[in-house]
Amino acid sequence: MALAEPYVAPALRGRFGRTRRRTRWSSVSHVDQIAIGALVAVTLLAVVTPWIAPHSATRPAGTSLVHPFHGFVFGTDEVGRDVFSRVLYGLRTSWLAALLVIASGVLIGGLIGLVAGAAGGWIDNVLMRITDAFLSLPGPILAIAVVAALGPSLSHTLIAVMIVWWPFYARIVRGEVRALAARPHLEAARLAGVGRVRLAVRHLLPGAIPATVVTASLDVGNLVLTLAALSFLGLGAPAPAPELGAMAARGLPYLLEQWWVPVMPGLGVLFLALVSNLAGDGLRDLIGDR
């Protein structure tokens, strides 16, 4: 029953960031660990594809329609191009395009969401009504319309998809920021005399990052599939370019006799989407739930 309290401070908890991180990584399932590794590998491969692809992606490498494993791992297509090399190049395009669109979505949407969430009031209202308008448009259909208007090319497709992809992130970031803004820590910071910009950047933004990263990583798979679908519809780069969706579409006439021509590019998309979905799950466990 001490009076002038000699305050005994309990030891600080979990002082070592490193131990915490290790337990987090071990909580990620093995499948997801492999997937994260595979995704890193895909990224590296995407950079060095031109040097490691066994054949050219656009010029014939042998006779046409050779069966898989008869000199060519995935066989050759109707003009004798090596399907494996084309799939490698296709993966590179798909992956880099997906990263680019996600990055632009996170940046544009994040900025709009942060400004709307931090400012509140009429700024929030205006920005969110605009976002809602974009969000209520059926994304892929709008993309088709944009590409149809601008003419088929990869960059037009990417621009179209970027236009419809950011509102989702604006919503996520704005929601996170609003939730954070309702916490007492923001009132406390305002009372401490912290300015508006510093409030947004130091007291709000860092809290919205984990949810955004997790959402983005779970979203990459969707994006890979959407881009592949658009490419399949002929809305990507024109003819000889090795794009997975377009390759599958042009291989359709050979489906019943030379199945590998349309199937192999499809499997490439499956691989990329699956690996990103698994890695996304892993990242969610690593960073924390939503």
Place this chain on the structure above:
Amino acid sequence: MTFTSVQPTEVASPRSPSAPPLVTIEGLHVTFERGGRDVRALRGVDLSIAPGEILGVVGESGSGKSVLGLSMLGLLPTEPPPRLEGSIEVCGVDVVHADDDTRRRLRRRHLGAIFQDPMTSLNPTMRIGRQLAEVAGTEAEAVRLLDAVGVPEPKRRLRSFPHELSGGLRQRVMIAMAVAGEPSLVVADEPTTALDVTVQAQILELLGHLRDELGCSFVLVTHDLGVAAQVSDRIAVLYGGRIAEVGAAADVLERPAHPYTVGLLRSRLTLQARRAGPLPTLIGEPPDPRAHPPGCAFAPRCTLHVDACDETLPDLVSAGGHPGVAACIRLDVPLAEEVALVDAWPEVEAVSAIEPAVRLTAVFKDFELKSGWRSKEVLHALRGVDLEVAEGESVALVGESGCGKSTLLRAIAGLLPIDDGAIALGPGARPQMVFQDAGASLTPWLTVGELIGERLRSEGCGRSERDRRVREALQLVGLPAEVAEAKAVQLSGGQRQRVALARATVVPPEVLLCDEPTSALDVSLAATVLNLLGRLRRELGMAMLFVTHDLGAARVVGDRIAVMYLGRIVEVGPAEEVASAPQHPYTQALLGAVPGVGAAARRTRLEGEPASPLRPPSGCAFHPRCSQAVDACHTDGPELVTLRGSSGHRVACGPAHAAGGWG
């Protein structure tokens, strides 16, 4: 594991001394795994419960009290599954080893449960009637149960969804579900913690009535000895996952044997607590259940501590002072009488001579709530508040949830614009605030040093100067300098509250606003924080406005007490005077609802719940609940009038004014 030399069953139950116990717990250990580390929630608990008795299980956070209650129900969280040792026998069923289906049937036939938060404990998408019928069987029985627990218009309520009921009614529905089907045992886990003080008193009374009518046993898990004291026959005090003391309620409260029980009772904020100087406190904080000391868990905080305490876990032995048992090897040593309280706060100068630090004149604040497309409801949070806080003075603002007390603080802090009236502040530094949830008021990803230093940025002092002042501020609140490198998650609850204080006082404000800073803290920590606040405000010469729902805390903290009801001040005056001779019927009712430990605990209860600030009643807003209301109260809103011959004791009550002595 050696079993106790004294079997707990020897502790006579006052109800049915000869009947076999309904619940027998022996050597119960419960261990959870969290983040790769063992959390040892219970570490060898022996306990029995007789048919028809109410057992109060009292403990601080981390004591394992809720785990004990849930393990009797067989409802411990299952992800990951906890490790259980020992045995729990409830109504003849071995809960530890029985399969899921046996446990389920046990719950169905013999057990009932009441949980803390009635908002989250009822299914939000299912009508009350259907939820009740699941256990009551028929609709008629459901109506009878609702009527028995005091829900008005039970037939109509069957069609309601939980969100359409008030907090008190929801908890009554929860209780009706718990006692449906005539259970032998009802486990109530903090059933009143989420409720207002006046509603808490009603609910506790209801539990007592139900026991008398149904003859079932109750386990009342609570952090508040006062709550347990209201209705319990026996009390078990838990500390660090073990039982510290068990005995008849009156014995434990009046002749406590264990040093922890003694400390807990002394640090309680009662209406008799001392005001002249710091409150007696327990040093330190409750143990971290991930790292219990090898010996007695209380040893680090114990004044009777000897080396032997650190070596072995103490067994339950006869308490000596009463027929119960206590786990302490130093029971033979008489615990010192309360240390002579030599320390006293320095005298505060007379209030009236000093300039006000805050002056509120007829402050109004409404909030607009959207209740659908284009339809709005107006919440009248502040309905004309007049209040002054003098320089260096401490005013405690008391009221129940929804009375507008937190809104008032935020308005003074400048966080909310007001609709009408005026807030005049003194010339000193801007007001600062200490929040109820100190952890949430610290930005999680910034270090303590950055957070405290932020307030110095506007002063334009350099980096080393900032660091120095941060260290000083930490020192002032009793924290080591290394805390500056830590983030909020690494701190304990008590440390977080101290950091929040250091941040608020690094540049001492003219007035410090406190929003229930102790209500989320353990009993043994609350007194420590109040002492710290008392010392800081006097040393730094700050005025203080301290918001609380607890009259006991208000009396200790405030030089004056202001009582708020539905957006208005109904009574204000010198703290001791308001607490001992309240004039407003509402203050009197609040006082009556303070859970007391002594025999005088039963006083008049206030009916009903605070009216909604969406539709404040006409005239005096309190009249629908007031036993002294006359016709005029329905129409005339009374003004604050000074009691003649008092030093500024003012009350807004028509009948009281009419009785004379005012003006």
Place this chain on the structure above:
Amino acid sequence: MTQFVLKRLAAMVAVLLVLAATVFVLQRLTPTDPVHAMLGGNASKAMIAAEKHKLGYDKPMVAQYVDYIGGLLHGDLQMSLRTRRPVATDLGQYLPATLELTLFALVVAVVLGGLMGIATAARFRGSGVLRVVLLSAASAPSFLLAVLGILLFYRKLGWLPATGRSSVANVPTGPTGLLTVDGLLHGRLDVVTDAFKHLVLPGLCVGIGPAMSIGRVLRSSLVNTMRTDYVRTARAKGQRESVVLLRHAVRNSLGPALSMTGLQVGLMFAGVVVIEQVFAWPGIGLYTIQSIPRTDFPAIAGVTLVLGAGYVIVNAVIDVLQAAADPRIAL
């Protein structure tokens, strides 16, 4: 309720106006001149000018937009450059096929997703193998599912047809245009079974990805709900675990799954376009794909507007369902 319907209608009009504006601007951005494209390379300057005047292309932009919107209000979606028929007529012809396929796929997605969500939440919490299998299904591009389905069920097993909507000679016409429904109405069971067989493969290909997404969201929502206080209350009452899950948890977990369903409908439109191409399904997807190389912008604009309207309607229905599931949501 009336308020809700009015509000939704207003929102739908707003979305359609935005869409129409977007489409209009895009149309003017088109590098190829629609009139040139329509008349071919040999048309004389005078012919082009006359045609432009006839179509109103020589008016100021704002006037053109007002004309365009005015036309839309009268159901005039302009003339298709490719088929030389009113786009509205074309859509009337192709829409029922797409509607039938989409509705079937939606049923597949909801039923399959619901079953999967409940089953995985009830039993296999975080079970590794199952998760990878389900994720694989969700990660497969619809055209891969389609080609694998054709190889297996058409080429190998010969159970299901690979192209078109029907192989019955005289198909009854009207009133709905949905072959399964019309068949039933005309008492032609052969038409119904035949149409159903044609629906199975494309429907599954469109629906399976959304089903997995819906199932995953429902599962994680269910797992969270099973940890809530009120589920603990239900257990404390001694309810069976299956009762706790189905009676107490499912309804409280529907919100996120319904939102996901709304989101997936948008993505499903893209899936439908792809699948119609693979299966030569005579719907508006195929119509769109054939219009793109010919830069038949009026056709694409019409499709965009119709699907946009469909999307808004579906999401309004989702809102109603959400309010029905949770009494705390007021319409």
